[in-house]
Amino acid sequence: MQFVLKRDILLKSLNFVQGIVEKKNTLPILSNVLLQLKNKKLSIVATDLDIIFYDEIEDVKIINEGSTTTSASILYDILRKISSNSELSFELKSENKLSLKSDNADFNLLCLPTDNFPTFADEFEGQEININSNRFLKLLNKTKISISNDDTRHYLNGVYIHLTETKGRNFLTGVATDSHRLSSSSLEIENINNFSSLILPRKTVYQLCSILSENSNSITMQISENKIKFSIGNMKLISKVIDGKFPDYRKVVPTNNEKTLIVSSKDFISSIERVASVSIDRKEGVKLLINKDNVQLSVNSANSGDGNEKIKAEFNSENLNISFNSKYLIDIASEVEDKNLKINLKDAVSPVLIEDVSDKNSYYVIMPMKI
Numbered sequence: 001m002q003f004v005l006k007r008d009i010l011l012k013s014l015n016f017v018q019g020i021v022e023k024k025n026t027l028p029i030l031s032n033v034l035l036q037l038k039n040k041k042l043s044i045v046a047t048d049l050d051i052i053f054y055d056e057i058e059d060v061k062i063i064n065e066g067s068t069t070t071s072a073s074i075l076y077d078i079l080r081k082i083s084s085n086s087e088l089s090f091e092l093k094s095e096n097k098l099s100l101k102s103d104n105a106d107f108n109l110l111c112l113p114t115d116n117f118p119t120f121a122d123e124f125e126g127q128e129i130n131i132n133s134n135r136f137l138k139l140l141n142k143t144k145i146s147i148s149n150d151d152t153r154h155y156l157n158g159v160y161i162h163l164t165e166t167k168g169r170n171f172l173t174g175v176a177t178d179s180h181r182l183s184s185s186s187l188e189i190e191n192i193n194n195f196s197s198l199i200l201p202r203k204t205v206y207q208l209c210s211i212l213s214e215n216s217n218s219i220t221m222q223i224s225e226n227k228i229k230f231s232i233g234n235m236k237l238i239s240k241v242i243d244g245k246f247p248d249y250r251k252v253v254p255t256n257n258e259k260t261l262i263v264s265s266k267d268f269i270s271s272i273e274r275v276a277s278v279s280i281d282r283k284e285g286v287k288l289l290i291n292k293d294n295v296q297l298s299v300n301s302a303n304s305g306d307g308n309e310k311i312k313a314e315f316n317s318e319n320l321n322i323s324f325n326s327k328y329l330i331d332i333a334s335e336v337e338d339k340n341l342k343i344n345l346k347d348a349v350s351p352v353l354i355e356d357v358s359d360k361n362s363y364y365v366i367m368p369m370k371i
Contacts, residue, residue, distance in 0.1 A: 001037050003042060003089075006085060009057055010079060010088065011079045012214070013044050017033050017046040023073060033070065033072040041057065047120075050239065051240075052120055052239075054237075057234070089102070095113055096111045126222055131172070132187070133219045133232065138185065140212075142185040142362050143176040143185050144176060146181050147178065154244055155199060157199075158199040158205065158242050159174045160176065161198055162195075163195050171189060175249050177247075180366070181367065182249060184249070195223070204228075207237060211235060228241055253351075253353065257350070258317075259346065260343070261314070263341050265336050265339060269330055274307065275298060278305045279304065284300065284301050285371050286329065287371060288324070290313070290319065290321075290322070295311055296310045322345065332366060335356075336354070338356050349368055354366065
């Protein structure tokens with residue numbers, strides 16, 4: 001096999017591969033990327049056996065067709081250090097040696113035969129669902145902050161994607177929770193039937209966010225029994241879904257929190273970050289003393305001191321003392337699009353509902369801390 005292409009085109013594709021290929025693998029072939037030349041295209045395939053990434057590059061000059069696999073991380077590292085817009089010449093010298101030449105540089109990369117690379121049956125017979133990529137990226141960004149890291153409850157290690165209906169309109173809704181906080185975001189969708197709810201694994205969510213932030217193409221989604229396929233331009237991402245039942249999250253969403261706090265999102269984030277600076281490991285919670293027209297924030301660390309600050313706010317009730325994990329508050333406030341946060345409270349121990357006035361289809365729930 002022999003081909004020539006621009007460094008930037010290949011580097012963009014290999015950038016996505018890095019998020020999928022595991023650096024340390026019991027199967028060496030899984031650390032490699034498959035390069036395949038046929039039908040006037042260069043196909044790039046990478047997998048960790050749970051996720052498969054495909055990309056097709058048409059802007060390539062093919063001298064001889066063929067295929068090989070080589071280390072994804074080494075090839076990526078070399079390309080990053082070659083100057084932008086350089087021309088790359090590849091030639092497979094033998095079954096286990098790939099030559100790469102560019103400008104004055106000359107590399108020989110070790111290869112593994114393609115026979116060892118996993119093959120996959122692409123069986124997706126369900127309806128193809130078209131989604132606006134920007135809105136889907138927004139949904140994933142708003143929900144992924146609440147994905148759980150607790151492997152004992154594997155069904156919380158992803159985003160629960162399901163259909164919801166409000167006032168006769170259909171929505172594709174994503175929800176994630178780690179049992180301390182919950183994020184929900186929805187996008188309106190039409191012409192969809194027989195959609196089976198599924199839990200999208202954390203790694204797939206982050207990989208999709210990475211691809212979608214670089215692509216403005218529309219995205220199509222197709223589901224099989226235990227897998228999901230996303231097609232974005234020339235790229236495809238196929239992922240296993242988490243086998244498990246997501247809990248009935250609606251039970252924890254407060255419906256009668258009538259004490260409302262309105263505070264500037266930007267001021268709130270900055271203030272929490274400043275007062276939390278005294279806490280070395282950020283484990284200490286931030287205390288909020290909420291008054292009619294201000295919030296006093298304080299963090300008290302037994303090891304390193306305390307920080308206090310007051311910011312303007314509007315509160316429609318009597319004074320309230322409540323504490324939260326500072327990181328959780330910052331994560332949520334950073335995803336709110338409106339300039340103000342609308343925080344609905346009941347008392348110092350009940351779940352708190354945070355709304356985004358600029359995005360009626362998203363909300364967050366956070367549990368107070370006991371300090």
